[in-house]
Amino acid sequence: MERGRGSLVLFVMLILLGFLLLSMLLRVQRGLLGLILTAILAVLGFYWFKEIRKALEQVGRAREYPLEVSEEDDMISLTAQVPGPESEVSFEVKGNKLLLRGGMGFRRVVKLPYRVRVLSSSYVNGILHIKLLRADVIERRER
Numbered sequence: 001m002e003r004g005r006g007s008l009v010l011f012v013m014l015i016l017l018g019f020l021l022l023s024m025l026l027r028v029q030r031g032l033l034g035l036i037l038t039a040i041l042a043v044l045g046f047y048w049f050k051e052i053r054k055a056l057e058q059v060g061r062a063r064e065y066p067l068e069v070s071e072e073d074d075m076i077s078l079t080a081q082v083p084g085p086e087s088e089v090s091f092e093v094k095g096n097k098l099l100l101r102g103g104m105g106f107r108r109v110v111k112l113p114y115r116v117r118v119l120s121s122s123y124v125n126g127i128l129h130i131k132l133l134r135a136d137v138i139e140r141r142e143r
Helices: 003-028 032-062 135-142
Strands: 067-072 075-081 090-094 097-101 107-111 116-124 127-134
Touching: 003 032, 067 107, 075 107, 090 116, 090 127, 097 127, 127 135
Parallel strands: none
Antiparallel strands: 067 075, 075 127, 090 097, 097 107, 116 127
């Protein structure tokens, strides 16, 4: 679960728990029936709190898309599932890191063993293929 989303959910749950406690205090003053209704409300509140947390954790796991990196000599082949239409899919090389971006707020950083330059790339049916070559090899060839 993302850190920002997790703290927001926790904040909302604490507010709901506060309202639950306030309603319990108001119900206790109304007798035994109020106490029974408050206990039922408390049990339901804790149940839904757990269910919402479980659902949010599953959403976080569903966002993990497969990635395969293979290295052969001075070349790296990367194949990644990236969500979104082709117009929203992009990548950027910064030193030895590759930043992938896609639809639905998808963002992923891949650390590479060395600095690289892009040889070729293609995006077909949600799968991004990138061929990368070691940067120092290209610099040697250019000399």
